Amino acid sequence: MFKAKIKSETLREVVDVISALVDEAKFNIKGDGISLRAVDPAHVAMLDLVLQKKGFEEYKAKECELGVDIDKLKEVLKLAGPSDIFSIEHDEDKNRLILDVGNITRKMALVDTAGMSDPKVPNLNLPAKLTVETNELKRGLRAAEAVSDHVALIASSESFEMVSEGDTDSVNLKLPKALLKDLDCKENQKSLFSLDYFSTMIKATGSANEVTLYLGTDYPINLEFDIASGNGHVKYLLAPRIESE
Numbered sequence: 001m002f003k004a005k006i007k008s009e010t011l012r013e014v015v016d017v018i019s020a021l022v023d024e025a026k027f028n029i030k031g032d033g034i035s036l037r038a039v040d041p042a043h044v045a046m047l048d049l050v051l052q053k054k055g056f057e058e059y060k061a062k063e064c065e066l067g068v069d070i071d072k073l074k075e076v077l078k079l080a081g082p083s084d085i086f087s088i089e090h091d092e093d094k095n096r097l098i099l100d101v102g103n104i105t106r107k108m109a110l111v112d113t114a115g116m117s118d119p120k121v122p123n124l125n126l127p128a129k130l131t132v133e134t135n136e137l138k139r140g141l142r143a144a145e146a147v148s149d150h151v152a153l154i155a156s157s158e159s160f161e162m163v164s165e166g167d168t169d170s171v172n173l174k175l176p177k178a179l180l181k182d183l184d185c186k187e188n189q190k191s192l193f194s195l196d197y198f199s200t201m202i203k204a205t206g207s208a209n210e211v212t213l214y215l216g217t218d219y220p221i222n223l224e225f226d227i228a229s230g231n232g233h234v235k236y237l238l239a240p241r242i243e244s245e
Contacts, residue, residue, distance in 0.1 A: 002029050002064060002090040005057040008080035008101065013206045013227040014051060015077060017234050019070045020204040021047050026116040027066045033059070039119050045197055048121050048235040055231035057085055066090060066097070067111030076106050122237070124222060126214040128155040128189040131181035134205050134225070137162070140173030141199045147171050150241055151195045155185045155215050164195065181210055189215045191240040201236045218242055 018025050021040040028035045033052040039045070053059045080086065080101045087100040097108045144151050144164035148171075154161040160180060162173040177183050198221075205211055205225050214222035223236040 001062045003060045008084040010228045020200045026113045029064045046237040051232040055228035067113040126216040128185035128215040130183045131212045143171040154190045156188045
């Protein structure tokens with residue numbers, strides 16, 4: 001049993017975060033909220049999302065799993081304004097979601113969850129932690145996209161850098177410690193990542209003002225931010241590109 005009401009802007013945040021990596025996802029429904037873990041088809045990136053009961057306007061649920069076609073949810077979201085409220089109910093008999101927004105009702109068939117796994121989040125003890133304003137990252141990435149398909153993230157005790165180098169041009173975003181919300185890094189750390197993946201993840205932060213990055217040399221990056229006015233939390237993991245000698 002699952003019955004809830006949620007602001008369209010909150011649902012849009014959730015959908016944007018998920019659609020950055022996958023087209024279908026398994027929502028784990030519990031009495032205190034929902035959670036979701038997914039790995040992209042190339043097994044390069046992972047998502048771990050939690051939305052607490054407080055992130056909904058109304059929430060009533062018993063433990064269950066719902067397989068959802070994310071593209072269909074995006075279609076429904078196009079029908080809603082930012083202040084609209086979605087009513088969502090699981091029709092157990094016909095195994096579908098019923099979504100009401102305004103005067104429109106959409107009945108959506110659910111996806112079989114049998115082949116959907118719950119990947120384990122690796123326990124990475126990454127040596128560098130820093131918190132950056134999202135707008136700074138977005139601006140740096142817009143510049144980087146013009147010159148290369150990869151980006152190096154570099155942390156030191158004094159700054160954070162995002163460097164993208166092409167055959168002839170390069171872009172460097174450097175933020176000194178004074179411009180970072182938080183910086184904890186004792187030794188220099190550097191990893192190279194796919195610009196496409198990293199940029200997609202940063203774009204999915206939506207209205208989050210800041211992002212916390214955990215870095216280690218040639219380790220995956222752990223990227224975390226809040227959604228739903230602090231009632232939801234998102235963690236992305238992205239595998240590094242290892243440079244050949």
